Amino acid sequence: MDATATESLAHEHRRISALIARADDAYHASDDPIMGDGEYDSLKLRLLEIESLLPSLATNSPSGKVGAAPRKNGLAKVTHATRMMSLDNAFTEDDVRNFVARVLAALGRGPVPLRFVAEPKIDGLSLSIKYEGGQLVRAATRGNSSVGDDVTDNVLLIGDIPHTIPFREDAEVRGEVYMSKADFEALNARQLEAGLEPFANPRNAAAGTLRNQDKAKARHRRLRFFGYSLIGGPEGILTQEDALATLHAWGVSVSDIIGICEGADELIGYQRDIGAKRKDLPFDIDGVVYKLDDLALREIVGETSKFPKWAIAHKFEAEKATTLLKDIIVQVGRTGVVTPVAVLRPVLVGGVTVSRATLHNVDELQRKDLRIGDTVVLQRAGDVIPQVLGMVADLRPDGAAPYVFPTACPSCGGALHRTKKDDKEEASIRCVAAFACPAQKVERLIYLASREILNIDGLGDKAVEAFVQAGILDRPGDAFRLRAMTNRIATLEGWAEKSALSLADAADAVRKAPLWRYIAALGIRHVGPATAKLLAKKAVSAPRFLADAEAITNGDTAIRKGYEDIDQVGEAVTGAIRDHFCDQRNWADALDLADVMEIEDHVTSQGPLSGKTVVFTGSLEKFDRKSAQASAERLGAKVSGSVSKKTHLVVAGPGAGSKLEDARKHEVKVIDEAEWIAMVEGAGT
Numbered sequence: 175m176d177a178t179a180t181e182s183l184a185h186e187h188r189r190i191s192a193l194i195a196r197a198d199d200a201y202h203a204s205d206d207p208i209m210g211d212g213e214y215d216s217l218k219l220r221l222l223e224i225e226s227l228l229p230s231l232a233t234n235s236p237s238g239k240v241g242a243a244p245r246k247n248g249l250a251k252v253t254h255a256t257r258m259m260s261l262d263n264a265f266t267e268d269d270v271r272n273f274v275a276r277v278l279a280a281l282g283r284g285p286v287p288l289r290f291v292a293e294p295k296i297d298g299l300s301l302s303i304k305y306e307g308g309q310l311v312r313a314a315t316r317g318n319s320s321v322g323d324d325v326t327d328n329v330l331l332i333g334d335i336p337h338t339i340p341f342r343e344d345a346e347v348r349g350e351v352y353m354s355k356a357d358f359e360a361l362n363a364r365q366l367e368a369g370l371e372p373f374a375n376p377r378n379a380a381a382g383t384l385r386n387q388d389k390a391k392a393r394h395r396r397l398r399f400f401g402y403s404l405i406g407g408p409e410g411i412l413t414q415e416d417a418l419a420t421l422h423a424w425g426v427s428v429s430d431i432i433g434i435c436e437g438a439d440e441l442i443g444y445q446r447d448i449g450a451k452r453k454d455l456p457f458d459i460d461g462v463v464y465k466l467d468d469l470a471l472r473e474i475v476g477e478t479s480k481f482p483k484w485a486i487a488h489k490f491e492a493e494k495a496t497t498l499l500k501d502i503i504v505q506v507g508r509t510g511v512v513t514p515v516a517v518l519r520p521v522l523v524g525g526v527t528v529s530r531a532t533l534h535n536v537d538e539l540q541r542k543d544l545r546i547g548d549t550v551v552l553q554r555a556g557d558v559i560p561q562v563l564g565m566v567a568d569l570r571p572d573g574a575a576p577y578v579f580p581t582a583c584p585s586c587g588g589a590l591h592r593t594k595k596d597d598k599e600e601a602s603i604r605c606v607a608a609f610a611c612p613a614q615k616v617e618r619l620i621y622l623a624s625r626e627i628l629n630i631d632g633l634g635d636k637a638v639e640a641f642v643q644a645g646i647l648d649r650p651g652d653a654f655r656l657r658a659m660t661n662r663i664a665t666l667e668g669w670a671e672k673s674a675l676s677l678a679d680a681a682d683a684v685r686k687a688p689l690w691r692y693i694a695a696l697g698i699r700h701v702g703p704a705t706a707k708l709l710a711k712k713a714v715s716a717p718r719f720l721a722d723a724e725a726i727t728n729g730d731t732a733i734r735k736g737y738e739d740i741d742q743v744g745e746a747v748t749g750a751i752r753d754h755f756c757d758q759r760n761w762a763d764a765l766d767l768a769d770v771m772e773i774e775d776h777v778t779s780q781g782p783l784s785g786k787t788v789v790f791t792g793s794l795e796k797f798d799r800k801s802a803q804a805s806a807e808r809l810g811a812k813v814s815g816s817v818s819k820k821t822h823l824v825v826a827g828p829g830a831g832s833k834l835e836d837a838r839k840h841e842v843k844v845i846d847e848a849e850w851i852a853m854v855e856g857a858g859t
Contacts, residue, residue, distance in 0.1 A: 298352030585613035784810030792830030
């Protein structure tokens with residue numbers, strides 16, 4: 175590594191170290207975090223990555239520290255007899271398998287079953303409770319692992335912690351202080367009613383309450399406790415399971431969702447099960463802790479200066495993370511919209527490694543003041559497309575310049591235009607060259623061939639790009655002329671005569687298609703599959719749709735209003751139809767595509783739910799959302815994303831939330847997935 179690269183990494187390490195130190199102090203000492211767990215974890219991982227390249231930087235690094243020194247807050251300080259260590263983290267299933275392999279290697283064993291205890295990782299505040307002669311004499315926070323705050327008075331108010339235990343020698347109970355979701359919501363309601371700031375989350379509320387020197391507040395806020403460790407105690411405690419059973423017998427509250435697992439597969443399975451139940455638990459958890467069950471074997475496996483080697487915290491998939499913004503590029507979509515895209519240092523967020531993320535539009539880019547070289551915060555939840563929430567100002571490199579949006583299309587070189595609506599500029603900037611723009615041509619043809627539109631098996635993104643470059647595809651109708659081009663296709667890299675003929679067969683197989691697929695394939699702005707189905711229902715046939723489109727283009731207000739009166743269509747769609755067919759190339763392509771396809775007239779379904787509106791909510795086991803919608807449409811129903819008085823039926827699975835509440839409010843009939851399946855099967859669909 176050259177000197178410039180070394181200095182750059184060292185500079186980044188210093189900046190991240192300073193930010194992590196601030197975050198540690200805010201979280202552990204002030205109970206006022208300045209970033210989320212996902213962001214913190216990703217910064218820590220980057221720190222470790224840099225230290226693996228430059229080991230000398232690990233000296234006095236935050237990566238080797240636990241917690242933060244307690245502040246001068248009027249509370250006495252307690253030195254722990256045994257350090258309250260942190261835990262190493264696992265973020266992936268491979269991390270868990272590697273952890274188990276390391277434990278086996280330390281024990282000198284092959285891949286044999288080894289018992290672990292799996293416990294939910296409560297998102298609370300670590301606590302040590304000292305008993306002498308059976309009496310609770312002292313309770314302290316973790317602090318910096320060696321010294322914590324004396325919080326004995328408030329701990330005596332927690333009902334899950336006994337004041338006396340039936341053991342007359344010294345013992346230390348360790349666990350987590352937390353606040354239940356229900357108690358947290360009640361506390362914040364009281365805060366707002368009193369005109370005070372609400373707490374950010376239950377963990378902050380619990381930590382602030384534990385250190386609060388007003389005992390009345392501590393009593394009123396109802397803190398809770400789960401024990402997870404016992405130091406000292408009666409003879410005969412040989413395992414973690416024994417220790418938890420002893421705590422329970424003493425009256426210390428312990429979790430009732432502990433898992434006893436053998437090997438990595440069972441540990442991973444436990445974490446998945448708990449993750450699925452996470453939102454229904456009465457308290458917040460941010461992962462699962464795995465501990466070697468046998469206490470004697472723990473001594474052999476040992477520990478580092480920071481964490482035990484026999485335990486690990488398997489975090490849930492982070493929905494937020496931080497990473498480096500390496501570059502900003504622009505992409506041209508099928509409707510000509512030019513979108514800025516962040517090129518990122520790959521980072522795991524929401525269970526997916528993300529290397530690119532949309533920046534939406536130029537206004538969003540400028541509002542967030544994103545610059546190349548920034549450390550940015552990403553968010554991804556479930557199937558949501560990763561998005562950049564903002565940048566970390568403390569980590570901005572010196573000399574980072576504001577990004578200048580291009581004025582010419584990166585694909586065709588044409589001028590970019592910012593469109594207007596009602597005399598106001600829209601956020602989108604677009605290239606208006608349509609099919610004359612190579613990027614738009616490719617994107618439009620990819621869209622046409624996709625599963626949601628014409629579903630031409632084998633005509634994927636790379637094939638479309640190659641065919642456009644080779645002159646095989648130029649306009650939509652060319653997708654159904656592939657049989658005449660098989661000899662040319664067979665000469666392209668990755669293709670042969672057999673695969674070229676198979677692709678032609680796939681195109682011919684979907685040549686006959688319902689009217690809505692034809693309308694969707696035209697690539698009209700604002701007209702996706704759902705809107706295309708509404709237009710098809712109105713037009714009934716392709717000739718009628720094209721005639722109506724021509725009338726709308728020529729200013730026929732009666733025809734236009736007839737389409738605008740369709741629920742969920744409106745002026746934006748009819749305006750897009752007009753704009754699309756004003757372009758003679760688009761008009762010629764629509765006629766050409768109609769000539770090479772066999773377009774079926776629309777037939778209105780007369781199923782048992784004809785004209786009814788159905789809403790799906792919660793998790794469905796037998797259907798994904800698209801197949802659920804398709805099953806409803808086969809019954810003649812329209813699927814909506816929200817519940818109103820006009821809704822006729824709600825199909826609710828586990829996890830149904832506000833939509834289920836709205837259904838009850840509007841007295842809409844609610845059925846579960848099994849009842850829906852019976853309805854679908856009974857209708858013979």
